[in-house]
Amino acid sequence: WERGGRLRHPWVFFSNGENNEISRMSHVMMSPSRQSNLELAYSLSTYSVIGAFCTEDNVPQCLLHINQELASLGLPVCIEASSPEGANLNAVPVLNAVYELLQIHRRDMCTLEEMEKEQMKKSSSLDLIQMTNSRLKDQLELSIREKSGLYETERQLQLKLKTLQRCLKGEKDEVQKLQSIIASRASQYSHDAKRKEREAAKLKERLSQLLIDRKDKKLAIDVLNNLGRSDGKRSQWRTTKATASHEGEMYKFLLCDYEESQKSLVLENAELKKVLQQMKKEMMHILSPCQPSSRGATADEELAESDEDEKTRDSSRDTLDQSCEHAREQLTNSIRLQWRKLRNHVEKLDNQASQVLHQMESNKDMIPFETHQDEMERMRHEVQQCKEFIHAQQQLLQQQLSTSFDDETAALLYDCYTLEEKERLKEEWRLFEEQKRNFEKERRNFTEAAIRLGREKQAFEEDRAAWFKNHFLNMTPFTNRRRCSSSDGQSSLSIISEPEIRMSVKAHKAKASTYTTFSTPKSSRSTAAPSTTDLYRTLRLIPDCSSSMHSNQVWQESSTNGDEDIRIKSKSRGLHCSDLDIFALGEDDSLT
């Protein structure tokens, strides 16, 4: 509501201001330009009693009042009555005062306007601010609500967490309990198992003891006669010497085995070393020839490296036989070095290969061009071969024809050729016939048109004769009687104008279409009441039609349609002046 009120306020103010402009001009003193409704209302009320301010009677009082007012406004001008009656005023000071007042008023108006503008601006900005304020309030409310919701969910989650934690604790306890149970059971079982096993062992012991004690009679060996040892030796007494010999034998056996395995390992090692050496040699062989060619700038470095290699190689060769760690290290080091070099080399080669590939890609059309040429050459050769082959075949065929077959077959063959020719001729003949027929049709059309033209011309001549007759008769004293007949003549003329227009239509259409348009004469509204220009055109055309008829007959046999039109036109132009008198007559007619 508040906002609405404020919005309405300037409107009210404006309407008031406009209405009271005059009143305020005259009542500056009474209504100082203050922008308040109350004062405006007041000024409105004063406006209604404007007539009552100064009357014939109270001029001096008014003057005094005005002077006072002016003085209060700080204007020094003093209006005085020129006459004591106060009927007339001194014009100059009054005008000055009025001017001053007007100035003041204008200034006030200016300030008023500015203030209004400012007011507007402020009110709109206020509106904006209020809007944003309300929006922000809404947002605030929303976020507060959200916050409370979140608080709620958090609380719930916390609760849940707490319960879950409690659960987890419970589960953990459970697990621990179960684990401890399992452990205790396991230990118990293992303990039991051990106990049982011990018992079993004890029982076994007891059993064996009992069996031994019983002196089992059955437990015996019954051999016919003792066997000799498989190795033929006599059994030996168990002595410490024997045990020592067993130990010795065992170690001997083990040693043998280790020696054997060592031998095999040494062999393997030697084999591997050989392979390594060979690899190294081959590597060097591969690397050495391409070093100088591939690099120029780093040749010194390479040289140094190769020297080093040489050294290591020699040393490794020397120490190959020394099976000590030093030699092995050197060998592996040198191999490693070589390997690194080889790798670098391979990488370099790879790069080169890729570059070459790139180059190849860049000037792709160069190499294909060569192959292309080659291919072309080959194909040409092939074509040549084929041609030769065909030629040879043709020759052979001809030979065969000329030798083995005589004139009959030749004639037959000739017939074959001529048949084709005949066919072609027939086709052409048919075309020719068709063209001829077309021509005939066109000719017929032309003659028909010419005949019609002739008839029309005749009719026109007749009309003209009639008209002349009428005209002649009009000159005679029996005018009245002849008037109606002249009207008849006019009507006949109007009737005649129909084919004339048709002629014009024909002349237009002939440019694009064929002569078939001749057959359908149209009765249009314009023909019923021909204008002077139409008449003028037709009258000009008529004589040339007759002439064209003659010319038509001349060119009909030779020329084409397009040419005809042009000729018609040119002819009509040529015969133009001969119809001048007719034209003049026509004009006269239209005038009458």
Place this chain on the structure above:
Amino acid sequence: MNFSELFKQSNQLCKVSPDGKYLATCVQYRLVVRDVSTLQILHLYTCLDQVSHMEWSSDSLFILCAMYKRGLIQVWSLEQPDWHCKIDEGSIGLVSSRWSPDGRHILNTTEFHLRVTVWSLCTKAVSYMKYPKACQKGIDFSKDGGYMALAERRDCKDYVSIFVCEDWHLLRNFETETQDLSGLEWSPNGCVLAVWDSCLEYKVLLYSLDGRLLSTYSAYEWSLGVKCVSWSPSSQFLAIGSYDEKVRILNHITWGKIAQFEHPASIDNTKATVYKEVERRPAVPSDELLQHNIKVGSTLLNTKSKYEICAPPIQIPVVKPDPDRANPKIGVSVLAFSSDSRYLASRNDNMATAVWVWDMQKMSLEAVLEQTAAVRCFQWDPRHPRLALCTGNSKLYLWSPRGCVSVQVPAEGGFQVQSLSWHCSGDFLILLGKDQLCLCYMDAEQEENGRLWRRKKDRK
């Protein structure tokens, strides 16, 4: 390929002497010794009861026949048929009996594994080894017969005793780092002893002859572990098959894993050849033929089969093991190296119809043989890289790097091959049925080809 006629046998007791000259078979309580080349009976011995175990001595002179139920052992001599020897373990019982490598001593394990009794045939002397452990493989002799390793259990701890076989002198006795020792095996060169823990823990320990621990290997924890262990004949590799359906190969230098062979149900390895056995039922004969063939009906009933090479990917049928039962049928339970250590054959228990052959040079899968029935037994030719296998039907299957064949045993009476063993020369196979046996002779020509082929390979 030729086949002999069928001979009777019982308990699948049929063994060729180590020198390859004689074939001993047990039929109930009788022991029959034949000449391998002529198959004529050379000796016939009569035991006191049905024989439950029979074994040749290393010098091929004596045969041990054990009758566990009666706790009796009888030894027969080939040279002196009159000579006899009877060992009675008495009331203490007998569960296992074997020759010592010298062929003059017999080791008997008593019931409850109370002790191992060593009987000397030379001196009639008897000695005891106490606390032997009852486990998968508790006793092992080294290849050359010099030493014996014995697993023991005392005070709930595992020990290994190493004896010198010559005079049963205890060379070493050491405690092993195992929870529950399950088995031990000498490397073929006799210098390293592999010891593995029970299936509850994946642990393989390697001990030197003098009792030093060389290395310990454990692939994973908290899951069922080792199922079987096998040395390559060159002592170069130790293959460990485990419950996780994988074979791990350890090397003999660092004792570290160098390869791992998996047994996936879906094979998409394009380098491996997959042979799939395809059975073809013979067309139903007409009545006339049927009447004619009524005698040989048994052979007619037998379906023919052949191998087809399949392009990967291939699905191998998998049987899911029952998780509630002990010793689940899953994991690699059988491993066998070929005599030249070039190939390794394995079988995964939950894919019982497939045998996997691995190339030990490339360390990759070489071939898979997918049979129509579960594989019962497979064994490498002791001379050539050639694998023979049987699936409990009337067919013999052979694999070599050149290819795979399925051979119908032309025996009457529904002879079904339950197990097989090669003759030491690789010239023939002994096929054992339920109570019959049959010899299968390899073609000399084929063998020659095989040799030629091998030589070519060697040259390569």
